[in-house]
Amino acid sequence: MSSSPHPLSPLRVALVGYGYAGKLFHAALIDATPGLLLHVIGSNRPDAVLADRPDAVVCAPEAAAVHREVDLVVIAAPNDRHAPLAEAALRAGKHVVVDKPFTVTLAEARHLAYAARETGRLLSVFQNRRWDSDFLAVQAVIASGAVGEAMHVEAHFDRYRPQVRARWREQAGQGTGIWFDLGPHLIDQALLLLGLPDAVSASFARQRPGAETADWAHVVLHHGERRTILHASMLVAGGAPRWIVHGTRGSFIKRGMDQQEAQLLAGMMPGAQGWGADADTGALIDGATSSASDVATPVGDQRAYYAAVRDAILGQRPNPVPPVQALAVMAVLEAAIAAAETGIAVVPDLTDTERTDWLAVRESTS
Known part of the structure; x- marks a missing residue:
C-alpha cells in the first residue's frame, strides 16, 4: 500500500484510459491543478500516448491501476471496465476517481463503495x-427564490450527430448508449436541484439509421407534484434550450451550454484567459408581469473538481462526489431502464440507509 503523501509533495496520478474523456478532460484538468502530477498513463495504445506525452510512464491499464509510484488512480476506461479497475486500485491502496457512469450496475456501485470503506x-x-456555467446559473436562480418554488425543471443535452460513429459508446454492449453516456450528468444535476425522486418514468429509442443502442432518451423524475424532465438526443439541429425552469413566481430559460468542452477541443488550456466564460445570458421571466430580464451566467471551472479531490485526499475538505451520491445516480439510471422496459414508473432501488446518507451529504454541502 502506498504511503500517505506529504502535503508539500504533489500527488502522483495514474490515468487509466487515454481516449476522448481521458485525453481531453482528465489529462488537461489534472495538469492544470496545482498539487497533482500526472505520472503514469494506462493505455493499450502506447505510441499514441507517447506522441502527446513523451515523458509519461506508459503501461497496460491493469498495471497502471496498481502502479506502486502513484497515489491517485483515475479510471477513464470503457464503462464496463470501471468496476474491476477501480477495485484493483483500491485494493492496492490507491485513492480513486472514476469517470461517469460510476459503474454499469447498481450492484457493482455498492460493491465499490464497500471496497472504499474497507x-x-x-x-x-x-x-x-x-462546475458548468449553465448549471451554476440554474442552481443560483433556484436558490435565490427568483422563480419561487421550482415545480418543473427541464434539462436537455442535445446534439446533432446524424451518423453513427465506430466507437464503443455507440455500439451494442453493457453500459453503452446515450443514457449511460449523458444520463449520469443529467441525473446528478437534477438530484442536486430537487433531491431524490419518488419514482422514475422513461422512454428510449434508436432514431438514427444503423444505431445499435439508444440514441434518444426522455426521462421524467417524479418529486411529489414536481417534475424533472431529462432529455438527450443526437438529432437536434440548431440546439434547444439547455435548461427550462418553471416555478410559482416565474420561469428561467438558459439556452446555451457551458463552453469548457468546446474550449478544450479548440486547444485552450484550463485557467487561460476566458476559460469557462459564457456570454449567453439566461432569461428570467416574472410571472406577475411577464417581463423578462437578462441574468448573467457565472463562469464555469471544472478544475474545481480536481482541486477538491486533492484537498479531500489531504484531509482538508470533504470528497466532492462521495460514493453515496454516485449510488443515487446509479439507482435512478437503473430505474429509468426498468421503467422504459415495463412502461410504468419505477421507484429507485435505494435502501433507507443510503437515502439517509444521501440526505446527510446534501445538507452538509448546501
Missing part, C-alpha cells in the same frame, strides 16, 4: 458538469 481510501466520481 480499504479506507477516497473513492470519487468525476461529475465535472457540476
